[in-house]
Amino acid sequence: MQRALGSAWKGKSAGASSPCSLLGYLHPDTSPVLSNQPLSERVYLQLRQMLKTVPRDTRLPGELEMAGRFGVSRPVLRQALERLRAEGLIYARKGSGNFVGSPPQVVPFGPLTSIADVRSFLEFRCNLESEMVALAARNPK
Incomplete structure (x- = not known):
């Protein structure tokens, strides 16, 4: 049950019922930017917010595409992704990319x-x- 975020990520409409259509707030201009936060923290917070609306096992776009979308370097993006992995919000499959995991159970x-x-x-x-x-x-x- 793997779904790619492809068309919605690139800005095309995926339909109102698609969770991918909710990815509009990935654009850096639409989220509050706090100048005292490191870039990796800002990307982490935006991705964490986005992951709340995306179904489990959905494949995230590649690192290069996401880094371009956020306007940051790949090392900055990787720091944010590593933090999300440590929290269990995403997981990586070697050679396949990053996927949405389940939220941690409290x-x-x-x-x-x-x-x-x-x-x-x-x-x-x-x-x-x-x-x-x-x-x-x-x-x-």
Whole structure:
């Protein structure tokens, strides 16, 4: 289920129902520019905003095309893409490019407010870590 962002990225209309038609705010002139932010931060913020509207597994345009669209160098774009990869918002396939990933899942854990909470947390860690050690021992690679 791979879709390319091609026509909408180049400015052609992809239709109102297409998520690619929402990529208009990739143009550097349409987003707020804060002069005190590094270029890679600005590109990161614009891409992060854009990824909210694009379906999972959609192929992003190539680095050269995106760098031209944002008016930045490829190393600046790569810094932004690396940050998105680290957050799990995109993933790379060797030889195929970058694809939209799923947003990170946030697990709501409350703060540790009592000794019982700390004890429960430590018991959980002990159980988890002992299982991890057992699995590592069984699969020596």
